[in-house]
Amino acid sequence: MNDASIVLGIETSCDETAAAVVRNGVDVLSSVVSSQVEIHARFGGVVPEVASRAHLESINPVIGRALVEAGLGPHSINAVACTVGPGLIGALLVGVSAAKALALTWRVPFVGVNHHEAHLYAAFLEDPTLEFPLVVLLVSGGHTMLIEMLDHGTYRLLGRTIDDAAGEAYDKVARYLGLGYPGGPAIDALAGHGDPRAVAFPRAMMTREGANDGLDFSFSGLKTSVVNFVRGHPGAATADIAASFQAAVVDVLVTKTRRAAAQVGARGIVLAGGVAANSSLRAELAEACHRDGMRCFLPSRALCTDNAAMIAAAGWHRLRADGPTPLTIGALPNLRLDFV
Ligand code: KG4
Ligand code: ZN
Numbered sequence: 196m197n198d199a200s201i202v203l204g205i206e207t208s209c210d211e212t213a214a215a216v217v218r219n220g221v222d223v224l225s226s227v228v229s230s231q232v233e234i235h236a237r238f239g240g241v242v243p244e245v246a247s248r249a250h251l252e253s254i255n256p257v258i259g260r261a262l263v264e265a266g267l268g269p270h271s272i273n274a275v276a277c278t279v280g281p282g283l284i285g286a287l288l289v290g291v292s293a294a295k296a297l298a299l300t301w302r303v304p305f306v307g308v309n310h311h312e313a314h315l316y317a318a319f320l321e322d323p324t325l326e327f328p329l330v331v332l333l334v335s336g337g338h339t340m341l342i343e344m345l346d347h348g349t350y351r352l353l354g355r356t357i358d359d360a361a362g363e364a365y366d367k368v369a370r371y372l373g374l375g376y377p378g379g380p381a382i383d384a385l386a387g388h389g390d391p392r393a394v395a396f397p398r399a400m401m402t403r404e405g406a407n408d409g410l411d412f413s414f415s416g417l418k419t420s421v422v423n424f425v426r427g428h429p430g431a432a433t434a435d436i437a438a439s440f441q442a443a444v445v446d447v448l449v450t451k452t453r454r455a456a457a458q459v460g461a462r463g464i465v466l467a468g469g470v471a472a473n474s475s476l477r478a479e480l481a482e483a484c485h486r487d488g489m490r491c492f493l494p495s496r497a498l499c500t501d502n503a504a505m506i507a508a509a510g511w512h513r514l515r516a517d518g519p520t521p522l523t524i525g526a527l528p529n530l531r532l533d534f535v
Pocket of ligand 2: 310314335468469500501
């Protein structure tokens with residue numbers, strides 16, 4: 196494995212079938228994402244069995260397209276990286292099986308990638324000059340974490356949600372407001388037409404005391420507050436509720452991320468995960484960082500939500516650090532990040 200390696204990345208942990216070809220861990224030659232959003236929308240959320248079957252149908256065409264768009268034949272691929280967890284077991288197995296088969300056939304290394312670690316690497320695809328230590332706010336459908344990235348592959352957990360993830364809160368509130376699935380983009384769009392000061396929803400665990408130096412999160416009380424408010428005010432404008440809910444989420448996320456960066460003396464702040472595509476979070480964090488004189492990096496929206504370019508990038512770093520992953524590894528639905 197040398198610096199000129201070309202990695203095929205594969206991602207099937209949830210409801211996107213994705214493949215990408217990345218050179219040297221940073222140069223994206225192709226990135227193909229086939230979303231199942233429309234398939235799951237009528238159920239109001241991801242149905243695991245339906246997701247696995249959709250991945251099976253899409254995986255070969257998506258990989259084929261990634262190779263064609265990169266302008267490369269299979270013999271140019273130096274390694275195959277694939278998400279091994281966390282995620283839905285049946286969904287993960289589709290990608291892992293395809294990746295292992297290709298690695299065996301092409302006689303190249305296979306690299307198992309942690310989906311969370313890959314989200315952290317999305318930022319490096321667009322700015323390889325980012326300097327450590329970095330504070331990363333990882334906000335997705337399943338997780339909300341503040342992570343200190345000390346070096347490539349070395350992470351410290353600074354804070355996490357004690358109940359719902361931020362994306363989960365978006366999805367649940369959107370479903371309650373009748374905005375459909377996925378809820379994040381729907382609330383984001385509607386909030387632009389509402390008044391964020393219309394309802395003073397609670398900001399949980401905002402003090403510095405206790406709760407992991409004030410760096411843990413809680414979003415389930417906020418969701419309940421929205422439900423109670425709507426019951427008590429049936430005539431309230433949905434756009435105002437969406438904007439006020441979003442203001443509460445973003446206020447907590449930005450406050451704690453700034454606090455974490457100050458506590459560890461970070462050289463920069465990075466956003467990662469699906470909720471990092473949120474327009475208000477991006478704008479508020481950028482403005483706060485500007486005021487603090489802190490470097491802030493917001494990956495483009497397509498790299499925040501699930502994609503395979505970030506899998507190839509993380510895989511490239513893992514391969515250099517640890518070498519290939521044995522083909523005996525399976526799908527690991529509960530895989531966690533290793534923290535120091
Ligand atoms: O990282 P991701 O694509 O998948 C997981 O690994 O979970 O994140 C999906 C989550 C969903 O909860 C979705 O509602 C949320 O990210 N999301 C957003 C936005 N776009 C996606 N949340 C708020 N605003 C958005 N624009
Ligand atoms: Zn994700």
